[in-house]
Amino acid sequence: MWYFLIKQNTLETIHFQALQKEAALTETEVFSEPFDNWYVFSVPKDDYTSFMDYLDREGIGYDLTADKPTRDELLEKMR
Known part of the structure; x- marks a missing residue:
């Protein structure tokens, strides 16, 4: 699995x-507050390329990791 991390406030509903x-x-x-909420999208390895292509085409910022981050790791990233 690949994990795409996207800040909730940067993503439109569509x-x-x-x-x-x-x-x-x-x-x-x-x-x-003052920290952002995050979406964590779990994507199978076979499908991550098309998922990433969509994000890149739409100009959506993301972080990508092969290991699912813990809540503490997300919090540390924002400090």
Whole structure:
């Protein structure tokens, strides 16, 4: 699996719905102010190229990792 991390406030509803259809699992990590909420899209290795191509074509910023990040790792990334 590949994990695409996208800040919730940077993603429009239409893009979220399109990505959700392509992902095997979509999770939302909710944080308190002043930190951003994150979407974590789990995408099978065979499908990650088309998922990434969509993000790049639409100009959506993301982080990509082969290991699912923990909540603490996401929080540390924002500090």
